[in-house]
Amino acid sequence: MSNTSGGPDFVKKLFKMLEDESYSDIVSWGINGDSFVVKEIDAFTKTILPRHFKHSNFASFVRQLNKYDFHKIRNSDDSNSPYGEQAWEFHHPKFQCDKRDQLDNIKRKTPANQKKLVSNTVNDISNMTHITELQSQVNNLTKLQTNMNDHLHALSKNYHSVIQDLINFQKNMIAQDQLMQNLVQYLVNLEAEKSGSYNNGHHSSTSGENMTTPFIPSDQAQKLINSYTEVARASFDQMNEISRRAQSIHHIANSEMNNSGSSLSDSSAITSNEPLELLTLRSNLSDDNIGNINTSASSESVSPKNYISPQSISVASQSAETINISNEYSQNISDTMINLQPSDNGLTVLTVGHLTPRQSQSSPLPIAISNNNGNSSIPHIDNTSPQRASNTMRVHRSTFVPAWSVPPKVLLVDDDAVYQNIGSKFLQVFGCAIDIAVDGISAVNKMNFEKYDLVLMDIVLPNLDGVEATTRIRRFDPNTPIISMTSNTTKQECIKYLSHGMNDILAKPFTKANLLSMLERYCMHLKVMPNFQNIPRPLGTADRPIATIPNNSLISSDLTDDNLSENWISNSLAMAGDNSYPFTVLSGDDYMQMVSNVVNTSNNGTRYLEGNDDNQNQRSRKKPKFELVE
Amino acid sequence: MPSTPSPTPHSVRSNDEERVPSPNSDLIDHETFDQLLEMDDDDDHDFSKSIVWNYFEQAETTFGSMDKALEVRDLDELSKLGHFLKGSSAAIGLTKVKASCEKMQHFGNMKDETGTNTISEDDAITKISTLLEKVKDEYKEAETYLKNFYKERDDS
Numbered sequence: 001m002s003n004t005s006g007g008p009d010f011v012k013k014l015f016k017m018l019e020d021e022s023y024s025d026i027v028s029w030g031i032n033g034d035s036f037v038v039k040e041i042d043a044f045t046k047t048i049l050p051r052h053f054k055h056s057n058f059a060s061f062v063r064q065l066n067k068y069d070f071h072k073i074r075n076s077d078d079s080n081s082p083y084g085e086q087a088w089e090f091h092h093p094k095f096q097c098d099k100r101d102q103l104d105n106i107k108r109k110t111p112a113n114q115k116k117l118v119s120n121t122v123n124d125i126s127n128m129t130h131i132t133e134l135q136s137q138v139n140n141l142t143k144l145q146t147n148m149n150d151h152l153h154a155l156s157k158n159y160h161s162v163i164q165d166l167i168n169f170q171k172n173m174i175a176q177d178q179l180m181q182n183l184v185q186y187l188v189n190l191e192a193e194k195s196g197s198y199n200n201g202h203h204s205s206t207s208g209e210n211m212t213t214p215f216i217p218s219d220q221a222q223k224l225i226n227s228y229t230e231v232a233r234a235s236f237d238q239m240n241e242i243s244r245r246a247q248s249i250h251h252i253a254n255s256e257m258n259n260s261g262s263s264l265s266d267s268s269a270i271t272s273n274e275p276l277e278l279l280t281l282r283s284n285l286s287d288d289n290i291g292n293i294n295t296s297a298s299s300e301s302v303s304p305k306n307y308i309s310p311q312s313i314s315v316a317s318q319s320a321e322t323i324n325i326s327n328e329y330s331q332n333i334s335d336t337m338i339n340l341q342p343s344d345n346g347l348t349v350l351t352v353g354h355l356t357p358r359q360s361q362s363s364p365l366p367i368a369i370s371n372n373n374g375n376s377s378i379p380h381i382d383n384t385s386p387q388r389a390s391n392t393m394r395v396h397r398s399t400f401v402p403a404w405s406v407p408p409k410v411l412l413v414d415d416d417a418v419y420q421n422i423g424s425k426f427l428q429v430f431g432c433a434i435d436i437a438v439d440g441i442s443a444v445n446k447m448n449f450e451k452y453d454l455v456l457m458d459i460v461l462p463n464l465d466g467v468e469a470t471t472r473i474r475r476f477d478p479n480t481p482i483i484s485m486t487s488n489t490t491k492q493e494c495i496k497y498l499s500h501g502m503n504d505i506l507a508k509p510f511t512k513a514n515l516l517s518m519l520e521r522y523c524m525h526l527k528v529m530p531n532f533q534n535i536p537r538p539l540g541t542a543d544r545p546i547a548t549i550p551n552n553s554l555i556s557s558d559l560t561d562d563n564l565s566e567n568w569i570s571n572s573l574a575m576a577g578d579n580s581y582p583f584t585v586l587s588g589d590d591y592m593q594m595v596s597n598v599v600n601t602s603n604n605g606t607r608y609l610e611g612n613d614d615n616q617n618q619r620s621r622k623k624p625k626f627e628l629v630e
Numbered sequence: 631m632p633s634t635p636s637p638t639p640h641s642v643r644s645n646d647e648e649r650v651p652s653p654n655s656d657l658i659d660h661e662t663f664d665q666l667l668e669m670d671d672d673d674d675h676d677f678s679k680s681i682v683w684n685y686f687e688q689a690e691t692t693f694g695s696m697d698k699a700l701e702v703r704d705l706d707e708l709s710k711l712g713h714f715l716k717g718s719s720a721a722i723g724l725t726k727v728k729a730s731c732e733k734m735q736h737f738g739n740m741k742d743e744t745g746t747n748t749i750s751e752d753d754a755i756t757k758i759s760t761l762l763e764k765v766k767d768e769y770k771e772a773e774t775y776l777k778n779f780y781k782e783r784d785d786s
Contacts, residue, residue, distance in 0.1 A: 415714075416688070416714065416717050416718050416721070417684050417688055418684055418685050418717075418722065419718065419721055421680065421684060422669075425669050425681075460710070460713055460714070460717075487713075487716060487717055487720065508717055508720060509662060509720040509721040509723075511661075511662075511665060512665055512668075
C-alpha cells in the first residue's frame with residue numbers, strides 16, 4: 001500500500017497536513033522547503049494532531065517522526081530560531097516541499113532497528129548456545145550423578161549380598177563344625193568303648209608295640225562322614241559363588257572407572273587402592289596364622305587325650321621310622337579315622353572314609369599307613385611291625401587319596417587310549433574326578449560347559465592341537481591351570497606352550513609321582529592343610545589374627561567383625577585381580593579351638609595358640625599353606 | 631563289655647614282589663612298566679593287562695596305517711603315526727619300539743634319525759621302509775614277552 005501511493009501513510013499524512021495552508025501559523029514547511037516546522041506545539045497537539053493523526057500526543061508524534069528518521073534541527077548557538085523559541089523544526093533529506101515523489105523513499109528505520117534486532121538475536125543465540133551448553137553440562141552431571149548413585153547402589157547391594165553369603169556360609173560352617181564335633185565325639189566314645197574292651201578282652205598284643213586302634217566304618221560314622229562331605233561341598237560352592245560375585249563387583253568397578261572419565265578419577269583411585277591394602281593386610285594375617293599353626297604342631301605338652309595324639313606326632317618327628325605307638329598310650333589315644341604317620345621330609349598321606357579290608361573279615365583291623373622314607377609318593381603298607389602278618393590290613397588302593405577337601409576335577413585330553421587309561425587310573429587313585437576329551441575341539445567344548453580344576457593337555461591331537469585348543473580356552477577361561485602333556489620337551493617347544501597360556505609341562509611318559517606333584521601344585525587350594533592338623537578340617541574358617549579368637553568359644557559369632565568381612569572381600573578381590581584361583585581355603589584356628597573343645601581336656605585350651613617359634617618349623621613355615629598361585 | 635574279635639592273620643604280598651623278570655633290559659623300561667603293575671589289584675592284573683592289550687590293538691592299527699602311508703609316500707602322516715606310537719610305547723615302557731618310532735617321526739620330517747640334518751624325500755622313504763620292518767619285529771618281541779608275562783601270572 002505504501003509502495004503504490006507514494007510513501008508510508010504517516011509520511012503521506014504529514015505531507016498532506018503541510019499542504020494545508022490554513023495551518024501555516026501552527027505548522028508549515030520550513031523556509032527552504034527541506035524541513036517542516038511546528039510553531040505552536042499546543043495548538044498543533046490540540047487541533048491538528050487529532051485531525052490528521054487521530055491522537056493528541058505530541059511526544060508520540062515526535063517518536064513517529066524519529067522512526068521515519070526525521071531529525072529535529074537544533075537551534076545553533078544563541079541565535080534565535082527564525083520560527084520562534086518554541087518551534088520544533090524537523091528535517092528529512094527526502095521530505096521536501098516540492099518532491100512528493102521522493103516520499104516513497106522515506107522508510108521506517110526498520111533496517112536499523114532490524115539490524116539491532118538481529119544483533120540482539122545473535123547475542124541471544126550465543127547466549128542460548130551457552131545456556132544449552134550449560135544445560136547439557138548440568139544434564140551430564142546429573143546423569144553422571146545418577147550413574148554414580150546407581151553404581152553405589154549396585155555396590156552396596158552386592159556388598160550386602162556378599163555379607164549375606166558370608167553369614168550363610170558361616171551358618172554352614174557352624175553346621176559343618178557341629179557335625180565334625182558330633183563325629184569326633186562319637187569316635188571318642190567309640191574309642192573309649194573299644195579300649196575298654198581291649199583291656200578286658202585278653203588282647204593278644206603283648207609286645208607293647210604296634211598299637212594301632214581299629215576303625216570300623218559303622219553306619220552311624222559313615223552317615224556322619226557323608227553328611228560332613230555334603231556340607232563341605234555346599235560351603236565350597238558357596239565360597240565359589242562369593243568369589244564370583246566379588247569378581248563381578250571388581251568388573252563393575254573397573255568399567256565404571258573407564259567410562260566415567262576424569263570426573264571419577266579420584267574415586268577410582270580409591271577403589272583401586274583398596275584391594276591392595278586389604279591384600280597386604282591379609283597376607284600379614286596369614287603369615288601370623290601360619291606361624292602359630294606350625295608351632296602348635298610341635299607343642300608337646302598337649303594332653304594325650306587329643307584327637308590326634310600329639311605323642312604320635314612328636315615321635316614321628318624324632319624318628320623317620322614308622323611309629324609303633326606303645327600300648328600304654330592306647331587307652332588315651334583317640335581312635336583316629338585318619339591314622340597317619342608323618343615322616344621327616346615326605347608326603348604325608350592320609351586316608352579318609354571307606355576303608356575296606358582286603359579279605360572279607362568282620363573283625364576290625366588296625367590300619368597302619370606310612371610313607372616310604374619320603375621319597376616316594378606312593379603310600380604303602382606298614383610292614384615294619386613284627387605283627388604285621390596278623391595285625392595289618394591291606395587297604396584297597398583307591399583309598400590312598402591325598403587329603404583333598406574336595407576332589408579335584410581333572411580334564412584329561414589325549415587321543416591315545418593307553419594314556420587315557422593310565423592317566424585315568426592314576427588320577428582315580430589320587431582321588432580325582434576325571435573327564436576325558438579325545439581331541440582339541442572337544443576339549444574346548446568341555447571347558448565351555450564344565451568347570452575343571454586342572455587340565456592335562458596332550459599337544460599332538462587330531463582336529464585341533466593342544467596349543468591351539470589352549471589358546472581358544474584362554475579366551476574365555478584365563479584361570480584354569482592347563483598342563484602340557486608332551487614328549488616334546490625341548491626348550492623352544494616349552495616356551496611355545498607357556499606362551500600360549502599353558503601353565504606347566506608334564507613330560508610324557510609321565511610317572512605317577514610327576515603327575516601327583518602336578519596335581520598337588522595346581523590343586524593346592526583343594527588340599528587339606530598339610531602342616532596343620534592332620535585331619536580333614538572345615539573349609540572356611542576365617543583367616544584372621546589369633547588374638548581375636550576368644551578362647552574356648554566353639555565358633556566365634558562375630559560375623560560383623562570388620563576384619564572378618566574385609567578379609568573375605570580382600571581375598572576375593574585379590575584373587576579376581578591376580579588372575580589366580582577363584583577359591584582359597586583359609587586357615588582355621590577356630591577349628592583347632594573346636595577340636596580341643598571337643599576333647600575337652602583341662603589344660604590345652606590355649607596351648608595350641610601359643611606362639612612357640614621352634615626352628616624345626618622354619619622350613620614348613622616358609623611354605624604358605626594356601627598359595628595364590630599365579 | 632563285648633569283646634572285640636582279634637584280627638585274623640592273613641598274608642600281604644608287597645608290590646615289590648611283583649617285579650617283572652627282565653631278560654631284555656632294553657626291551658622294557660621296568661620302572662615304567664612296574665608303575666602300571668602297581669596299579670593292579672592284588673589278585674589279578676586286570677588293569678595293567680587291559681592297558682597292554684589296548685596298546686597291542688592300537689599298535690597293530692597304527693602299523694596298518696603306516697604301511698598305507700608308506701605306499702603313498704605320505705611322509706607327514708608317517709611322522710605323525712611315528713609320534714603317536716612313540717607315545718603309547720613309552721607309556722608302557724617299550725623302550726625299543728619307542729626309539730624306533732621316534733626315528734620314524736624324524737624321517738617323516740625328512741630329517742636324519744637324530745632330527746638334526748635334513749635328508750631327501752627318497753632317502754626318508756627308504757629309511758622308513760627299513761625301519762618299519764624293524765619296529766614291527768621289535769613290537770613282536772615285546773608282545774611275545776608281555777603275553778608270556780601275563781600268561782605266567784595268570785597261571786600262578
